[in-house]
Amino acid sequence: MRSPLVSASALFWGFQFALLNPVLALLLVGLYDASPTDVGWVLAVYNAAGFLAAIVIPAWADRSRNYLLPLLLCGVLTLCLAGALAVTTSLPVAVVALVVFGGPAGVGVSLLFADLKHSGAPPSAVINTRAIVSFAWVAGPPAATFIMGALGNRAILPVLAVVAILNGITTVAMISKRRSALADGSGDAPAPVATAEPVARSLVVTVVIAFVLLQATNSAAVSILSLFVTERLHLPLLWSGIALALSALLEIPALLLIGRLSDRFSGFALLASGCAAGVVYYAAMTLLRDPVTLLAVQPLNAWFFGTVAGVGLTLFQDLIPRPGLASGLFTNTRRIGAIVSGGIIAVGSSTALGYGGVFLICAVIALAALGLVAVVRRQAGRTRAG
Structure with missing residues (x-):
């Protein structure tokens, strides 16, 4: 196939x-x-x-x-x-x-x-x-x-x-x-649906929460970038489009690289690197003041979302032994995250940092999600080892 x-x-x-x-x-x-x-x-x-x-x-x-x-x-x-x-x-x-x-x-x-x-x-x-x-x-x-x-x-x-x-x-x-x-007879029948050892439902819930939070930060950051660029950085609107386009373009080679690295490193390790990149990216966005730096930090954003989109999908498929449910549930973390992002924008933009506060909250949330991922990794390892 x-x-x-x-x-x-x-x-x-x-x-x-x-x-x-x-x-x-x-x-x-x-x-x-x-x-x-x-x-x-x-x-x-x-x-x-x-x-x-x-x-x-x-x-x-x-x-x-x-x-x-x-x-x-x-x-x-x-x-x-x-x-x-x-x-x-x-x-x-x-x-x-x-x-x-x-x-x-x-x-x-x-x-x-x-x-x-x-x-x-x-x-x-x-x-x-x-x-x-x-x-x-x-x-x-x-x-x-x-x-x-x-x-x-x-x-x-x-x-x-x-x-x-x-x-x-x-x-x-x-x-x-x-x-x-x-x-x-030139091909084999597809493998049985149950291709992964089942884990506790609580771990599935934890990883869903982690990805909802990660998706929410991305949705919030994309939604307010144009306002951040024009009102906080006082740059022409064009710069937000350039930044988003650059991040989207870099996401493709990031995913290809992640695909190659997935044969050498665990999905959890790659995801942890992506979460760390997300924390650094969001924190940097609260500090930058010029368009050059705005573009310079976009590779971090591309790596962050590349791991969320690519490794996240395979992680769900590994933890949930029903491929359809795993893929559908992962897709829905994006939809729920978009809803949650509204609250992030409302709270963050009301701080003294204005729209920069949205990125600061995103950094904290991405760090919390990294902690949840670490918990899932440890517990899943214990479950399968037992």
Whole structure:
């Protein structure tokens, strides 16, 4: 299964929502005359649907031990979503389409990683595949805004439909390849779902809390960076875009390097290095005063989020012996973290440091998460040794 088809599938699934999610608010306003209040509640409902789907659909796939057929279904739902949004001018209909089609369709990436784990892929392969998804998120948002700026807001929907079709084609090809390999004896059946020794539920809860905190710091930092740059550093808004773009670009080689290092170092060790880099990055952001330093610390941010995104996924898959549930639960730490980030921003920005206080709180939270990771590492080692 670890073939060019997997890489192509990761790229297309990454593009699918890298094209839609960053411009969804703009679509709601431009196509359906949504007010700012409408945008808020629609996005909340849409994300809630995605949260539930990320638990229910992977759990169903775990029971059937088949991740490619649900993956194909997610591609079909994406095509339905693009069609529904293209033909309607009604906001309520668009909301129904986002909930019924968009929420479940967003589980596609989780299912792809679950299938990788189920088919016996090592952590390095999972992390390298995650780097491809990151590339799609670097290229997707500017491509979407360019298309919408040149051809109109609705023009992004046919593009989304084409990507959904490509997702379907690659998934069908993977299904066919696997069946052919099994039929002629040239391939082995996927490994059983239970590929890791189970650990105590309390440890799973602890690692979920740690990753919610880590994801929350990243979400808060990204959300307020433009305000930090303009109001605290008194720099043009352009610098925040440059900093975010640099961090996103560096995340790809960081993930590739993490993938290679995963064969030599444990996931816990790599994650600890990422948490430490995050603490240093957030602390540095409270002290810097010029654009050169702003850019100079972005490699720390890239390493931090690279370990959270790449090692975090493989860690969940190692601790939770159900690949679908593990991938879906990891995906949802991002959604919950985004909610928690609102509180971080509210408290941090009210301090004497202003928006710098947000980064200071993020440094403290990242340090606390590092402590939780250390606890999980020690307890998991004892459980498996016993």
